[in-house]
Amino acid sequence: MQIEHIGIAVKDLDASNALFEKLLGEGPYKQETVEAEGVVTSFFRSGEGKVELLQATREDSPIAKFLLRGKEGLHHVAFAVDDIYAEMARLRGEGFTLLSDSPKRGADNKLVVFLHPAGTNGVLVELCQEIKSTQTDV
Ligand SMILES: CC[C@@H](C(=O)O)C(=O)SCCNC(=O)CCNC(=O)[C@H](O)C(C)(C)COP(=O)(O)OP(=O)(O)OC[C@H]1O[C@@H](n2cnc3c(N)ncnc32)[C@H](O)[C@@H]1OP(=O)(O)O
Numbered sequence: 001m002q003i004e005h006i007g008i009a010v011k012d013l014d015a016s017n018a019l020f021e022k023l024l025g026e027g028p029y030k031q032e033t034v035e036a037e038g039v040v041t042s043f044f045r046s047g048e049g050k051v052e053l054l055q056a057t058r059e060d061s062p063i064a065k066f067l068l069r070g071k072e073g074l075h076h077v078a079f080a081v082d083d084i085y086a087e088m089a090r091l092r093g094e095g096f097t098l099l100s101d102s103p104k105r106g107a108d109n110k111l112v113v114f115l116h117p118a119g120t121n122g123v124l125v126e127l128c129q130e131i132k133s134t135q136t137d138v
């Protein structure tokens with residue numbers, strides 16, 4: 001599976017946008033709020049993959065909880081899949097714990113689902129699939 005993006009939890013998205021623009025030599029190509037996840041995100045291109053910065057929009061956001069437990073930093077790794085439903089069935093069969101029964105709408109025109117970090121060596125894993133223009137289930 002190709003790494004689609006890495007997610008980094010930040011406290012101040014504007015400050016981190018400026019920092020990553022200096023680091024990567026190019027600004028974010030997109031900023032998007034996903035209220036269902038309680039996040040505002042920005043995306044930077046990095047070779048074939050992307051960097052997703054995430055700032056919490058509310059106190060019960062997974063990002064707010066993550067920052068309460070520790071510092072800013074790597075929050076999740078996202079892998080690109082062609083058929084998220086097929087991958088979910090395959091991974092369930094392999095014994096992984098999915099954090100939702102069906103995929104949710106994520107940022108950047110993606111369907112996403114997460115695997116519990118307790119079953120993935122402590123790393124929160126996201127699967128994401130591009131939403132096809134013909135897809136009616138989102
Ligand atoms: C913008 C949309 C999308 C995209 O398109 O890219 C995103 O990226 S959204 C990103 C934000 N959304 C999510 O993270 C959703 C999935 N996460 C969750 O459902 C929860 O955060 C969680 C992983 C189930 C943990 O929630 P909760 O059980 O409420 O937190 P606890 O504080 O009780 O922690 C339990 C346990 O899990 C460990 N943990 C929590 N977050 C992470 C993490 N990011 N990476 C690694 N480990 C994590 C935490 O340390 C606890 O471990 P123990 O202490 O060992 O029990």
Ligand SMILES: [Co+2]
Pocket residue numbers: 005007052076078126
């Ligand atoms: Co993500």
